[in-house]
Amino acid sequence: MIILGIDPGIAIVGYGIIECNGNHSKVIDYGCITTDADIFFPERLKIVYNGVIDIIDRYNPEEVALEELFFNKNVKTAIKVGHARGVEILACVNKNLPIYEYTPLQIKQSVVGYGRAEKRQVQEMVKILLNLKEIPKPDDAADALAVAICHGSSLNFKESFRMK
Structure with missing residues (x-):
């Protein structure tokens, strides 16, 4: 199964494509969709949407896993990232892909x-x-690869994580 993992964002949207076969996963590709803060916000959303569509068209994932948003500081940033997450979801829905979401703790x-692991540990x-030579950057x-791995390890009970 080919899984697209997405780390939602507006300035930087992380993506990771993995192939899962049983307990074994291998990376196909990973990277980021970026938008410049100087660009008009609706245009940034369009860039994110088109970027997700391009990734889906290139790799034909069978399922998509997204990280749920978690913010406790800047409400304005949270709203903008929420808008971006919406277009990321829309791109997947428009490509008829099932979408699953996981909390940072679950990932x-x-x-x-360990649900309270540090970013470096993840x-x-x-x-x-x-089986990578180095930690993926950025x-x-x-x-995003961690989200995809999480979904891959949840395939036996994935329906409990399907976005409703």
Whole structure:
């Protein structure tokens, strides 16, 4: 199964594409969609939407996993990222892909085995689990790969995480 993991954002949207076969996962690609803060906000959303569509068209994932948003500081930023997450979801829906979402705690628990793991621990485990030579950069791409790994390890009970 080919899984697209997405770390939602507006300035940087991380994505990771993995192939899962049983307990084995291998990386196909990862990277980021970026938008400049100087660009008119609706145009940034269009860039994100088109970027997700391009990734889907290029890799034909069977399922999509997204990280749920978690903010406790800047409400204005949270709203903008929420808008971006909406267009990321819309792109997946328009391509008829099933979407699953996971909390940061669930992702850390799945990848590291500890829900309160530090970011560096998650990145190191992504490197190990996908047999990579180095930690994926930027951090948003590593986070997206972690989301995809989490979904891959949840395939036996994935319906409880399907976006409703």
